[in-house]
Amino acid sequence: DTEVTQTPKHLVMGMTNKKSLKCEQHMGHRAMYWYKQKAKKPPELMFVYSYEKLSINESVPSRFSPECPNSSLLNLHLHALQPEDSALYLCASSQERSGGTDTQYFGPGTRLTVL
Amino acid sequence: KQEVTQIPAALSVPEGENLVLNCSFTDSAIYNLQWFRQDPGKGLTSLLLIQSSQREQTSGRLNASLDKSSGRSTLYIAASQPGDSATYLCAVEMDSSYKLIFGSGTRLLVRP
Numbered sequence: 151d152t153e154v155t156q157t158p159k160h161l162v163m164g165m166t167n168k169k170s171l172k173c174e175q176h177m178g179h180r181a182m183y184w185y186k187q188k189a190k191k192p193p194e195l196m197f198v199y200s201y202e203k204l205s206i207n208e209s210v211p212s213r214f215s216p217e218c219p220n221s222s223l224l225n226l227h228l229h230a231l232q233p234e235d236s237a238l239y240l241c242a243s244s245q246e247r248s249g250g251t252d253t254q255y256f257g258p259g260t261r262l263t264v265l
Numbered sequence: 266k267q268e269v270t271q272i273p274a275a276l277s278v279p280e281g282e283n284l285v286l287n288c289s290f291t292d293s294a295i296y297n298l299q300w301f302r303q304d305p306g307k308g309l310t311s312l313l314l315i316q317s318s319q320r321e322q323t324s325g326r327l328n329a330s331l332d333k334s335s336g337r338s339t340l341y342i343a344a345s346q347p348g349d350s351a352t353y354l355c356a357v358e359m360d361s362s363y364k365l366i367f368g369s370g371t372r373l374l375v376r377p
Contacts, residue, residue, distance in 0.1 A: 154308075181363060192354055192367035193309070206363060240308055253299065254365060256309040 153177075154257035156241050162263045165231060171260045173224040173241030182224040183254065184216060185240040193240055199224060200246065231264045238262075267292040269357055271368035278345055279376050286340040286371045288355035293333050296358045299365070300329050300340050303352045312353075313340070345375045 154175045163169050173182065181200050185193035198206035199218040213235075215227040224241055238259045245252040268291045278284055288298070297316050301309040313322045313329040315338070321330040326343040338355060352372050356365040 156308075183363075192356075192369055193365075194367075195364055198363045200363065238306070242309075253311045253314045254309075255311060256301075258308040259306075261306070 154241055154243055154255050156239075156257035156260050158260060159258065160261045160263075162265065163228065163231065164265050165233075167231075168227070168229045170228065171226040171239055171241075171262075173226075173243075173257055174222055175243040175255070176222055177243065177255065178221075178245070179243035179255075180221060180246050181244045182218065183242040183244075184214075184224070184226050185242065185256075187238045187240055187259070189237075197226075228262075231262075233264050236262055236264045267295075267357060267359060267366050269355060269366050269368040271353075271355060271371050273371060274369065275372040275374075277374040277376060280345060280347060282345050282375075283341070283343050284345055284373075286342070286353050286355075286373070288338040288340070288368055290336045290338075290357050290366075292359070293336055294360050295333065296360045296362070298329075298331055298338050299356050299358070300327075300338075301354045301356065303354060303370070305352075309354065342373075345373075347375045347377050349373060350375050 157172045184196040187193040196210045197216045202218045213230050217225040240259045241257040242254040244254045270289045272287045299314045300312040315331040328341040331338045352370045354370045356367045
């Protein structure tokens with residue numbers, strides 16, 4: 151099973167709402183990632199978790215709050231977002247090797263619209 | 266700072282043609298290079314991963330090469346089909362960083 155699942159598929163929220171994006175994998179991968187992708191642009195890395203610990207935060211605003219409750223789950227908590235945060239949010243996972251990672255497997259994404 | 270460039274930005278070919286997509290990067294201290302495919306509004310599908318010590322990888326009609334010293338990779342697609350129409354992204358992982366740096370992609374259209 152090489153599947154990464156993400157819920158919800160679509161999310162519309164107001165600027166005062168609090169919502170969460172969820173990501174799950176059952177491949178035994180120990181690295182998990184959040185990316186943001188704007189239309190017609192490549193994905194941009196937001197966060198990396200390695201062995202359930204945050205290892206990279208690409209200077210993402212605090213209105214995005216990641217959480218890794220266990221080795222299979224990754225959440226992204228959203229609060230007080232801005233319309234410019236509307237994008238496709240992609241989750242990915244990979245096996246770790248000494249000195250780097252293996253192929254990253256991506257989920258289908260959550261299409262977020264902030265009104 | 267690593268920069269990844271993909272040329273061309275868009276490509277339209279008739280079905281059956283063989284084609285080459287190009288990817289270049291400025292910093293050769295990479296751990297691996299990956300090629301992905303993305304259909305509109307969807308997630309990314311991994312096609313091929315080449316470790317920095319390798320020169321090429323093959324999967325079915327796809328062949329990817331890597332010349333680390335010159336900072337170049339190519340993705341060769343043989344006998345293209347309409348189902349190959351998608352955006353193709355290359356990404357490099359820097360040594361020991363977990364971070365993928367993506368090119369802007371090549372939008373491929375294969376006409377029936």
